[in-house]
Amino acid sequence: MTEPLLSIERVSHEFGARRALLPGRRTHLAVDDVSLTIGAGESVALVGESGSGKTTLGRVVAKLITPTAGRVLVDGRDVGALSGRELLAYRRTVQMIFQNTQHAFNPRRRIRDILADPYEIHGLPAPDGRDAALGELLERVGLHASMLDRYPHQFSGGQRQRVGIARALSLGPRLIVADEPVSALDVSVQAQVLNLFARLRRELGLSLLFISHDLRAVYFLCERIAVLYQGRLVEVAPRERLLEHPLHPYSRRLIAAVPGLGERDSAEVSQAEAPGPAPAPGVAAESPAAAAGCHYASRCPLYARLGAPERCRAERPALRPAAGGSAVACHFATEGEEPGANVSSVVSEEVG
Ligand SMILES: Nc1ncnc2c1ncn2[C@@H]1O[C@H](COP(=O)(O)OP(=O)(O)OP(=O)(O)O)[C@@H](O)[C@H]1O
Ligand SMILES: [Mg+2]
Numbered sequence: 506m507t508e509p510l511l512s513i514e515r516v517s518h519e520f521g522a523r524r525a526l527l528p529g530r531r532t533h534l535a536v537d538d539v540s541l542t543i544g545a546g547e548s549v550a551l552v553g554e555s556g557s558g559k560t561t562l563g564r565v566v567a568k569l570i571t572p573t574a575g576r577v578l579v580d581g582r583d584v585g586a587l588s589g590r591e592l593l594a595y596r597r598t599v600q601m602i603f604q605n606t607q608h609a610f611n612p613r614r615r616i617r618d619i620l621a622d623p624y625e626i627h628g629l630p631a632p633d634g635r636d637a638a639l640g641e642l643l644e645r646v647g648l649h650a651s652m653l654d655r656y657p658h659q660f661s662g663g664q665r666q667r668v669g670i671a672r673a674l675s676l677g678p679r680l681i682v683a684d685e686p687v688s689a690l691d692v693s694v695q696a697q698v699l700n701l702f703a704r705l706r707r708e709l710g711l712s713l714l715f716i717s718h719d720l721r722a723v724y725f726l727c728e729r730i731a732v733l734y735q736g737r738l739v740e741v742a743p744r745e746r747l748l749e750h751p752l753h754p755y756s757r758r759l760i761a762a763v764p765g766l767g768e769r770d771s772a773e774v775s776q777a778e779a780p781g782p783a784p785a786p787g788v789a790a791e792s793p794a795a796a797a798g799c800h801y802a803s804r805c806p807l808y809a810r811l812g813a814p815e816r817c818r819a820e821r822p823a824l825r826p827a828a829g830g831s832a833v834a835c836h837f838a839t840e841g842e843e844p845g846a847n848v849s850s851v852v853s854e855e856v857g
Pocket of ligand 1: 520521533534535553554555556557558559560561562
């Protein structure tokens, strides 16, 4: 196998860790021992419920925050050890795009100046024939070069997200971390922006870490899907495999919750969504910091069905390879397997 573009190696991030010794300070382990790779040109999705640590992991990858444990490698080099010119080069390699475009740009500056910022920040000369180059950048994302003179408020939400993408593309990144880039947009506009991402990937050979709640968008755009639950990776699988044959009880629940994808599992969903079995002794309910045992046990229908096995409380399940290229962190996942639906017929290849 060729070396991945990016490797996340046993990364954890604990908020408040540095001030943890002060009285009354609480820490929060938002990302807990996550390992994941992204290949050159590959698109990987990060899914999971609100608060599961998706944005935190994305910010670690974009080096907006430093992880409290573990490391991130790009082309096999430890990003934490970079400084000076190498660090700037990394910042050009990885760009992050956010959900909220409303406050992303200074309202008093024209798009021309906003798009020229990255060059200045990186001490690079503005491209030759600056306006032509910036206009081309706008056209690449489906806008008109004549819009360079406009101010941010003169764009629609979808157009503003395109400006954000253009700015992210300006210095030729190899990996884009896109954090819910379409969820604030109108449904019809969402499809257009997703199609834009797909086209840019094809044209520029970009890698993508795509953070989303929307499994249909994820299926459309990504080859692999990584499922986070309370900071831990519970499953990583090729997209068809995950949607047609999810192994982890939490992935099964996520997929069952998407209309049209998962009616087959409704029995399991209702079990999972019910308050669930009382946490067994030793299982810290909802606590991602629980060192021992499976952190999903207190909500897990499989745990309940199997009669609360001791192993789930005592031993943290490692992410281990399973059939079909999946990896799953569950001691008993395969025993809960049932044949899945054929999602390819439900989720169409083209969005919109
Ligand atoms: N700056 C911070 N200080 C303390 N805790 C934080 C901070 N940022 C995030 N957290 C906590 O870390 C956990 C993970 O947050 P994160 O924003 O990564 O979740 P998320 O998966 O992106 O959620 P969402 O889907 O709602 O965007 C949450 O419990 C959150 O409250
Ligand atoms: Mg988030």
